[in-house]
Amino acid sequence: MNVLADQTMALNVELQQRQTEQEKLLAQRDDISSQLQEVNRANSRLLEQLTELGQEKDKLQQELEETRKTADKRKAMLDELAIDMAEIEAQQRATENSFREEPRADMTSVGGAPSLPYIISLFTLSCNILLNQGVTTSQAPSQIGLTAMRRVGKY
Numbered sequence: 001m002n003v004l005a006d007q008t009m010a011l012n013v014e015l016q017q018r019q020t021e022q023e024k025l026l027a028q029r030d031d032i033s034s035q036l037q038e039v040n041r042a043n044s045r046l047l048e049q050l051t052e053l054g055q056e057k058d059k060l061q062q063e064l065e066e067t068r069k070t071a072d073k074r075k076a077m078l079d080e081l082a083i084d085m086a087e088i089e090a091q092q093r094a095t096e097n098s099f100r101e102e103p104r105a106d107m108t109s110v111g112g113a114p115s116l117p118y119i120i121s122l123f124t125l126s127c128n129i130l131l132n133q134g135v136t137t138s139q140a141p142s143q144i145g146l147t148a149m150r151r152v153g154k155y
Contacts, residue, residue, distance in 0.1 A: 085132075088128065088132065089132075092125065092128060092129060092132075095121070095125050096125065
């Protein structure tokens with residue numbers, strides 16, 4: 001019987017050791033399970049943040065593209081305006097040069113007064129020059145008259 005009692009006692013000790021081991025393993029499993037759940041929640045939060053950042057990035061890229069398009073349109077408009085201004089200035093210079101080069105006798109009709117076409121040309125040229133210089137329409141009539149008279153040589 002001693003043998004049987006010794007075996008029973010040895011088996012009981014081994015059973016207790018295994019139960020203790022099992023409890024430790026169950027506790028580890030619970031800890032690991034908790035950690036896994038925590039990691040899953042953290043991953044979910046990170047995924048949400050990543051999704052939000054991706055959406056924000058897409059929105060910013062779209063805004064940037066729209067801004068670039070607007071800038072390109074404005075640049076094209078400014079280029080066209082610069083070309084137009086250069087053409088107007090060239091026309092004005094050409095007109096001024098043609099007036100300077102015309103002999104005084106051709107500019108006057110009988111009696112020494114300036115001819116009507118010459119006065120109209122001076123008036124048109126003066127209007128263009130003053131408008132390009134920023135003279136307002138309320139200031140323009142007196143300025144145009146003085147400019148035209150100076151060109152004719154009266155003042």
